[in-house]
Amino acid sequence: MTLLGDRQQLSYIASQAADARVNLELETEGMTLNIGPQHPATHGTLRIIARLDGEQVVWVDPSCGYMHRGYEKLTEVRTYPQVTALVNRIDWLGSFANEVPFILAAEKLMGIEAPLRAQHIRTILFELSRIANVSLFLGDLGVQLGAITPVFMAFRDREYVLNLIEGATGGRFHPNFDRIGGLKDDLPAGWIDETRTVMKKLRRFCDEIEDLLFGNEIFQSRTRGIGVIPRDIALQYGMSGANLRASGVDWDLRRDQSLPMAWDKVDWKVWTHPDGDSFARCWIRLQEVRESTRIVEQLVDTIPAGPVMTKVPRIIKVPEGEAWVCTENPLGEMGYYVVSQGDLGPFRVKIRSASFNNMSITPWLLKGVYVPDIVTILASLYFILGDIDR
Amino acid sequence: MNTASLIIAEVPYWGQSLLRVLGGLVAVLLPAGTIVYLFLFKMMSFMQSRLGPMEAGPYGSMQLFAEVGKWLQKEDIYPARADKFIFKLAPLIVLASTFLLVVVVPFGPDAWFTNFEAGIFYALAVSSVSVLGILIAGWSSANKYSLLGGLRAAGQLIAYELPMVLAVIGVVIQAGTMNLQGIVLAQNSGSMFGFDGLGNPYVLTQFVGFVIFMISVQAELTQAPFDMPVAESELVSGYMTEYSGFRFLIFFIGEFATAGVFAMIASVLFLGGWAVPFSWFGWTTMDSVDNWMNFAGPLILFTKMMVIMFLVMWVRFSYPRLREDQLQRFAWKVLIPISLVNIMLTAILKVAF
Numbered sequence: 174m175t176l177l178g179d180r181q182q183l184s185y186i187a188s189q190a191a192d193a194r195v196n197l198e199l200e201t202e203g204m205t206l207n208i209g210p211q212h213p214a215t216h217g218t219l220r221i222i223a224r225l226d227g228e229q230v231v232w233v234d235p236s237c238g239y240m241h242r243g244y245e246k247l248t249e250v251r252t253y254p255q256v257t258a259l260v261n262r263i264d265w266l267g268s269f270a271n272e273v274p275f276i277l278a279a280e281k282l283m284g285i286e287a288p289l290r291a292q293h294i295r296t297i298l299f300e301l302s303r304i305a306n307v308s309l310f311l312g313d314l315g316v317q318l319g320a321i322t323p324v325f326m327a328f329r330d331r332e333y334v335l336n337l338i339e340g341a342t343g344g345r346f347h348p349n350f351d352r353i354g355g356l357k358d359d360l361p362a363g364w365i366d367e368t369r370t371v372m373k374k375l376r377r378f379c380d381e382i383e384d385l386l387f388g389n390e391i392f393q394s395r396t397r398g399i400g401v402i403p404r405d406i407a408l409q410y411g412m413s414g415a416n417l418r419a420s421g422v423d424w425d426l427r428r429d430q431s432l433p434m435a436w437d438k439v440d441w442k443v444w445t446h447p448d449g450d451s452f453a454r455c456w457i458r459l460q461e462v463r464e465s466t467r468i469v470e471q472l473v474d475t476i477p478a479g480p481v482m483t484k485v486p487r488i489i490k491v492p493e494g495e496a497w498v499c500t501e502n503p504l505g506e507m508g509y510y511v512v513s514q515g516d517l518g519p520f521r522v523k524i525r526s527a528s529f530n531n532m533s534i535t536p537w538l539l540k541g542v543y544v545p546d547i548v549t550i551l552a553s554l555y556f557i558l559g560d561i562d563r
Numbered sequence: 564m565n566t567a568s569l570i571i572a573e574v575p576y577w578g579q580s581l582l583r584v585l586g587g588l589v590a591v592l593l594p595a596g597t598i599v600y601l602f603l604f605k606m607m608s609f610m611q612s613r614l615g616p617m618e619a620g621p622y623g624s625m626q627l628f629a630e631v632g633k634w635l636q637k638e639d640i641y642p643a644r645a646d647k648f649i650f651k652l653a654p655l656i657v658l659a660s661t662f663l664l665v666v667v668v669p670f671g672p673d674a675w676f677t678n679f680e681a682g683i684f685y686a687l688a689v690s691s692v693s694v695l696g697i698l699i700a701g702w703s704s705a706n707k708y709s710l711l712g713g714l715r716a717a718g719q720l721i722a723y724e725l726p727m728v729l730a731v732i733g734v735v736i737q738a739g740t741m742n743l744q745g746i747v748l749a750q751n752s753g754s755m756f757g758f759d760g761l762g763n764p765y766v767l768t769q770f771v772g773f774v775i776f777m778i779s780v781q782a783e784l785t786q787a788p789f790d791m792p793v794a795e796s797e798l799v800s801g802y803m804t805e806y807s808g809f810r811f812l813i814f815f816i817g818e819f820a821t822a823g824v825f826a827m828i829a830s831v832l833f834l835g836g837w838a839v840p841f842s843w844f845g846w847t848t849m850d851s852v853d854n855w856m857n858f859a860g861p862l863i864l865f866t867k868m869m870v871i872m873f874l875v876m877w878v879r880f881s882y883p884r885l886r887e888d889q890l891q892r893f894a895w896k897v898l899i900p901i902s903l904v905n906i907m908l909t910a911i912l913k914v915a916f
Contacts, residue, residue: 204707206707206708206711212799228711228887315883318883318884319787319788319790319794319882319883319884320787320881320882320883320884321607321611321787321880322610322611322880322881325611325612325613326611326612329612385881386883389882389883391788391882391883391884391885392883394885394886394889395883395884395885395886395889543886543887543888544711544797544798545791545794545797545884545886545887546886547797548797
């Protein structure tokens with residue numbers, strides 16, 4: 174399909190707004206619908222104030238902050254090792270992935286690097302948390318569109334991944350496993366064989382979801398051409414992750430950045446889609462789960478021997494300085510800007526989480542769509558409330 | 564007539580009335596309960612790799628009684644700004660349409676509540692009464708989601724009434740009668756190309772009509788993929804959002820009882836209803852049917868109804884839902900033209916043979 178140019182989009186919006194003004198003058202008064210803070214479609218407490226004309230959205234305002242927990246401020250009264258317990262709760266479906274960029278930033282300030290074995294295991298756990306996160310998205314997508322069966326398949330197969338994470342780290346949702354200078358523990362015996370079988374199950378789950386949802390005519394008619402984000406607009410709003418790649422931008426921090434992680438040691442592919450619609454965003458995520466299973470399968474075969482922890486002092490003091498580290502998290506780019514003054518804890522931490530930026534496009538994107546499409550578009554943008562309100 | 568009607572004739576009038584009322588309750592509530600337990604609780608669970616209710620009774624079979632008990636205990640609440648009288652009336656109207664609908668379904672050669680000539684016409688007419696209940700439920704709840712759900716339901720039910728009527732016209736042309744008992748007779752005493760071992764079930768000779776009828780039934784019952792009026796991810800629960808306790812229970816019974824009754828009507832229209840092909844036992848007319856069919860007939864109809872409900876529920880649990888405008892487009896641009904062509908072909912073939 175052809176994408177509208179920026180100018181065309183703006184003129185379209187202006188015409189819609191003019192229509193809305195005419196409607197108001199003719200006293201066909203619209204209705205303000207509060208979607209949320211408690212609503213099944215908002216995965217938590219996002220509130221979307223929508224001005225409707227019939228079932229068409231005239232104006233929309235996402236209102237966040239109902240779950241603000243003040244993590245940026247809380248980090249200032251915690252020591253560095255304690256911060257991982259906090260940042261676990263930001264994107265609660267892919268918890269381990271939240272710890273990694275913070276630990277990498279602290280390591281960068283201290284000038285140390287985790288041993289090779291720890292880097293490999295970190296990458297494996299990072300990808301497992303991505304699978305745990307995105308496989309739930311694939312099931313939840315069905316619920317948002319009215320199909321109730323896929324979500325149970327997602328929960329069934331996500332359970333295997335959570336068991337793996339629990340086996341390695343001891344925590345199913347909030348591992349708190351990453352340490353400055355390495356990892357808390359080594360992998361348990363038999364874990365690698367288990368991982369191989371689980372990855373096969375996950376690929377079968379992807380095939381099932383593709384048959385059940387993505388091949389369905391109703392699903393396609395509900396998502397294709399709905400909520401199109403052109404490439405320029407996506408870049409302007411600072412979107413990242415699968416939402417950006419679905420708009421045709423070939424950008425993945427796992428590949429485009431050199432971090433002390435193991436992604437550059439394996440063979441995998443960054444998928445992009447030219448359409449930028451809801452279907453593209455969902456499809457990209459489906460492909461990402463498949464790629465993640467490939468990454469994990471290759472990495473478990475090549476874990477090098479050695480320690481999982483480098484030499485660090487018992488009381489960690491991070492030298493003075495500032496560091497920015499970002500990674501490609503399940504939801505998109507997630508980064509920590511850590512400012513240290515040489516104390517036990519950080520002086521200031523700025524958290525850049527993906528969902529906040531991804532959601533900021535909704536006032537632009539939801540204009541002129543119908544109420545059912547609000548749900549489709551929000552589901553395909555895929556946000557986690559904890560990731561919006563840190 | 565045969566002995567069963569004679570036995571009935573000896574019972575006093577109040578006894579006959581009592582029998583009819585009890586029979587109506589059984590004919591509505593038993594299918595509803597069975598559908599909810601077998602399909603909504605168990606089949607759905609097995610499709611979704613879980614067990615479903617297992618604690619109440621053997622394999623959770625008493626779960627429904629527990630649920631009904633729970634709903635009956637709940638407080639009868641209504642929103643402060645609701646129109647109380649209409650709010651309380653709405654679920655009863657929905658349930659009333661179900662009872663009006665079951666009146667014309669024949670269960671055996673003599674086992675029927677009424678047997679009037681324009682039976683199917685009456686059934687399609689009273690099935691629309693539930694729209695009124697849904698619309699006033701949506702309006703009187705004083706809730707925006709309920710209002711949207713109620714309006715969606717009204718638009719959808721009216722749109723799908725038409726293809727349903729048009730699909731039935733094919734059956735009526737082929738059977739030559741609107742009496743449901745007559746349609747049963749025409750199917751089971753008929754023959755296809757001289758072969759009468761199966762009778763002439765219209766699911767084979769009116770297959771297009773059957774498919775259109777089933778799609779329309781799916782939409783009339785607001786089951787997925789046509790469940791926008793209660794779309795739980797968009798409109799919370801649509802017109803039922805503000806209902807709780809036994810008023811919700813009445814909506815719930817109404818939904819599944821109507822599903823059961825519609826499935827019965829579908830099996831009467833397309834699967835031969837309560838009867839087996841008459842050639843199996845050498846029957847020719849309605850009068851020659853043996854008396855035991857009055858007892859076997861309801862069971863046969865029940866079995867056929869469960870087959871139809873299985874199809875409805877299978878689709879319901881595996882499909883995502885359409886959008887409101889796509890639904891209307893599907894009704895007006897696809898189903899109605901096809902059903903009109905179906906009527907024309909049926910009429911031509913009826914005259915030709």
